[in-house]
Amino acid sequence: AQSVTQLGSHVSVSEGALVLLRCNYSSSVPPYLFWYVQYPNQGLQLLLKYTTGATLVKGINGFEAEFKKSETSFHLTKPSAHMSDAAEYFCAVSDARGSTLGRLYFGRGTQLTVWP
């Protein structure tokens, strides 16, 4: 079975500081991993995803994440936080390919607050 654990339901950083959002997963097969962002009153938007190949994945808005199989982690980072990064972030895992790729298992989410 697949599951995702996001450590820390709330993370606060100052503008310009490093953002680190933690995600650990459990999967019985090689996973596909995703980070989604949800701004207030909006739907989910894909930040980045890991499927195969390079373990360091770059996404939109300056975010990146590294797949570490040995640690079963997929932490999300951004070198310098911006006020517009304040949102809810969800890590998700999928163990399926093909037509069931969209079946995702989500973490509980991490609310990122950015202070001026």
Place this chain on the structure above:
Amino acid sequence: GAVVSQHPSRVICKSGTSVKIECRSLDFQATTMFWYRQFPKQSLMLMATSNEGSKATYEQGVEKDKFLINHASLTLSTLTVTSAHPEDSSFYICSAISRLGNEKLFFGSGTQLSVL
């Protein structure tokens, strides 16, 4: 880019009534659509998987007679919450997989259902 339109974005209804939520893929054909439910401060939980022209597959614990899913075409899936009760109040989100060959996943903007 591909867009998934979800309507309505917000609905308030009386207990006992039924509510229909639509999920449309606007510029692509979706072989599969997924319906998720998100409780406040919690993660998204997959409710069901909907394939065009066939019956939806429901996750364990989801009442199929209460949450009716119809996927009549490659661009439209509907979720009907029948005889809604206050405990059904939640944020419902759909997603769709493009059959363009790249199997990209797109999310709708969600529907906030409030049952009085």
